[in-house]
Amino acid sequence: MxxxxxxxxxxxxxxxxxxxxxxxxxxxxxxxxxxxxxxxxxxxxxxxxxxxxxxxxxxxxxxxxxxxxxxxxxxxxxxxxxxxxxxxxxxxxxxxxxxxxxxxxHSSSDHAWFQEALQTAPGSVERARYMFRDGKGATGELPPNNWNSVFGGRAWTRVTEADGTPGQWYLHLFDSTQPDLDWENxxxxxxxxxxxxxxxxxxxxxxxxxxxxxxxxxxxxxxxxxxxxxxxxxxxxxxxxxxxxxxxxxxxxxxxxxxxxxxxxxxxxxxxxxxxxxxxxxxxxxxxxxxxxxxxxxxxxxxxxxxxxxxxxxxxxxxxxxxxxxxxxxxxxxxxxxxxxxxxxxxxxxxxxxxxxxxxxxxxxxxxxxxxxxxxxxxxxxxxxxxxxxxxxxxxxxxxxxxxxxxxxxxxxxxxxxxxxxxxxxxxxxxxxxxxxxxxxxxxxxxxxxxxxxxxxxxxxxxxxxxxxxxxxxxxxxxLELYTLALGLRRQFALGLGTVDWLPGFPPEVVAFRSGDVTVIANTGETSVALPVGDVLLASEPLTGRTLPGDTTVWLRA
Missing domain, CATH: 3.20.20.80 (Glycosidases)
Known part of the structure; x- marks a missing residue:
């Protein structure tokens, strides 16, 4: 690059x-x-x-x-x-x-890395791939901290060790089947x-x-x-x-x-x-x-x-x-x-x-x-x-x-x-x-x-x-045709390399700027606004005369 x-x-x-x-x-x-x-x-x-x-x-x-x-x-x-x-x-x-x-x-809990971690003892190199921690409380019955999952519920799940006893907890910021990897490793x-x-x-x-x-x-x-x-x-x-x-x-x-x-x-x-x-x-x-x-x-x-x-x-x-x-x-x-x-x-x-x-x-x-x-x-x-x-x-x-x-x-x-x-x-x-x-x-x-x-x-x-x-x-x-037209015009006028030069004189409900040869006007309000001079390249809704209705965007070529 x-x-x-x-x-x-x-x-x-x-x-x-x-x-x-x-x-x-x-x-x-x-x-x-x-x-x-x-x-x-x-x-x-x-x-x-x-x-x-x-x-x-x-x-x-x-x-x-x-x-x-x-x-x-x-x-x-x-x-x-x-x-x-x-x-x-x-x-x-x-x-x-x-x-x-x-x-x-995170990986899946089905990933071989995690399955190997479950089959080995606390402190093993396999467990060090993930965020395994001892729990709090007299017998480790409480999760290591109070974090919650993005998907709801707590972000920790306790495992059962190979001998059948309750064991460590592992972190999953998402679902319990998505254990977090330890990127310090x-x-x-x-x-x-x-x-x-x-x-x-x-x-x-x-x-x-x-x-x-x-x-x-x-x-x-x-x-x-x-x-x-x-x-x-x-x-x-x-x-x-x-x-x-x-x-x-x-x-x-x-x-x-x-x-x-x-x-x-x-x-x-x-x-x-x-x-x-x-x-x-x-x-x-x-x-x-x-x-x-x-x-x-x-x-x-x-x-x-x-x-x-x-x-x-x-x-x-x-x-x-x-x-x-x-x-x-x-x-x-x-x-x-x-x-x-x-x-x-x-x-x-x-x-x-x-x-x-x-x-x-x-x-x-x-x-x-x-x-x-x-x-x-x-x-x-x-x-x-x-x-x-x-x-x-x-x-x-x-x-x-x-x-x-x-x-x-x-x-x-x-x-x-x-x-x-x-x-x-x-x-x-x-x-x-x-x-x-x-x-x-x-x-x-x-x-x-x-x-x-x-x-x-x-x-x-x-x-x-x-x-x-x-x-x-x-x-x-x-x-579909609106998108196809927009992508074609975007390429034709090199808008991806363009600028945003804000245009004055429009109501507060209007976004108006110029990028090269193209003027873009978006009316987020309910009241129609007058359009400046220019050929219509694209309009998100049909236009009547030289006004821009509410919830409509137009591209003009000056």
Whole structure:
């Protein structure tokens, strides 16, 4: 990696594929690598630069593959290593780069490393791979500290030793089947260098790093009580209106410890051994943006997800502020800003932007959620928000199906839910299943073209038929055509390399800026505003005359 400022990832539009829900080639109801390969031409036609695949590794699938049992093989659900190679070759032939997930904070409890730890005595080198600790209390009956899991419940589980007696406790910041690795152990670091090289040798273009703010815990594992305002154990903001420039709150002892940066400097050096500007992208739920920027200093990672932008409501003053703060924070360390509105962990923005009540990250929405969204308003705002985002300089991430305007699926039957959050909170939180429902490709086909059979691992709502890709392709004004146009214009006018020059004279409810030859105006209010002179390149909703309606974004060429 040359660090010249011309690397492809600085301006890329990267499309997230959630493999189990993208396309199913064999009809078993589960998406797979062959299915991904079959649909890559549609992503080329959409105009994306790269795909990022959520985990497809060997896994018991207790957390949809984020519980990895073998970091260097493909789960039979998704195919084989040969299927991965074929898919990647097809992507590269189409000019699409491939980024894969890596999950270093924890493994599956089924992983051979953890099974070996369970079979050996306390103090063994095998146990030192994970966060095993003696319990408190007269007989060790109490957990080592008061930490809670992101998914609900305590973050410690006690094991039964080989002789049948109650034994040590192990840490799991997520599900009990996802034990945290001990990254203070050089052996763990060596193993993951090998994992990186395994996939780099196969030709991957980079890694999205899951829980990139985890891995290192504060010395002594001190107790931690979240702030009374409901601060997230998961590291994300507690509300949809983060204070993006505030001083950092007290850092939880399990997130954002200084030692993580040493790990990424080491990984940066590994990627630098390979040609082609390979990329490390951080999932780092930390506040404020100036803290996130520490993950993308010149010798560390290359991108970090901009969750402050994702969590900003559809409100012009707050959008202007987060855009300014993002560009300042990331450019201050020589990194591009990223922009993202949806992913596999959050309520889809076609629903989230029209919620009528606070919704904490990771809680999801379901039939009993307060303030359920208006679907018409949600889609209108989503189209406008995406049109604004795709005009901003830097790199943009899309989540599969947002180009179809898919909303969150609210009415999933309880019996179909699979997210560990649903089970660990005994149904108190719906979790993330609603944004993971398999995609609709063809309205008249079984499973709406997701696969050759009617099976899909989560049930698809009947509304999916009207949103299927074949119902939108070539249809003027459809959400698919809006995205395709936006990506084409973004490339034509080099908006990824552009600037944000704010334009005066607009009402407070309007975001207006110029980037090169393109003027972008987004109206987050209800009252129409007059448009300046210029040819309309793109409009998220039909225009009448020279006025911009509420919840609408337009691109003009002056």
């Amino acid at each position: 040359t660090g010249t400022g011309t690397e492809w990832w600085r301006t890329a539009v990267i499309y997230q594929i959630y493999p189990r829900s993208f396309a199913d080639a064999n009809g078993d109801g589960m998406g797979d690598l062959a299915g991904i390969q079959s649909r890559l031409p549609q992503l080329r036609d959409l105009g994306v630069d790269a795909v990022w695949l959520s985990p497809f590794y060997t896994s018991p699938q207790r957390d949809a593959g984020y519980d990895v049992a073998d970091y260097c093989d493909v789960d039979p659900l998704f195919g084989t290593l040969e299927d991965f190679d074929a898919m990647q070759t097809a992507a590269h032939d189409l000019g699409i780069r491939v980024i894969i997930d890596i999950v270093p904070n 050089p052996w763990v670091r060596d193993q993951f260098r090998s994992v990186l090289r395994f996939w780099l040798d196969r030709g991957v273009d980079g890694f999205r790093v899951d829980v990139a703010h985890g891995m290192i815990k504060a010395a002594g594992l001190p107790d931690y009580t979240p702030p009374a305002d409901g601060g997230s154990m998961g590291g994300g903001s507690a509300t949809l209106e983060p204070d993006i420039s505030a001083e950092p709150a007290a850092t939880p002892p399990f997130w954002a410890q200084d030692g993580v940066h040493e790990i990424y400097r080491d990984w940066h050096a590994v990627l630098a051994e390979y040609p082609g500007d390979r990329v490390l992208a951080a999932e780092a739920w930390v506040d404020p943006l100036t803290e996130v920027a520490k993950w993308v200093r010149p010798d560390e990672m290359h991108q970090a997800f901009n969750f402050a932008y994702l969590e900003t409501p559809w409100n012009a003053p707050k959008l202007r502020r987060v855009i300014d703060d993002s560009l300042a924070a990331f450019s201050g360390v020589g990194a591009p800003s990223t922009w993202v509105l949806s992913n596999h962990d959050v309520v889809r923005h076609a629903s989230r932007l029209a919620l009528g009540a606070e919704n904490l990250q990771g809680h999801g929405i379901g039939p009993k959620t307060e303030g359920l969204p208006d679907t018409v308003v949600g889609l209108r705002r989503a189209r406008a928000a995406s049109s604004l985002m795709l005009a901003l300089p830097g790199s943009s991430y899309l989540y599969q199906g947002e180009e179809l305007g898919l909303p969150e699926v609210i009415d999933l039957p309880d019996s179909a839910r699979e997210d560990p959050t649903w089970f660990r909170t005994k149904g108190e939180r719906y979790g993330r299943d609603g944004c993971r429902v398999p995609l609709p490709w063809e309205a008249a086909a079984p499973s709406y073209g997701f696969g050759p059979s009617a099976s899909s691992w989560l049930p698809q709502p009947i509304e999916w038929a009207g949103l299927a890709r074949d119902q939108q392709m070539g249809v003027a004004g459809s959400t």
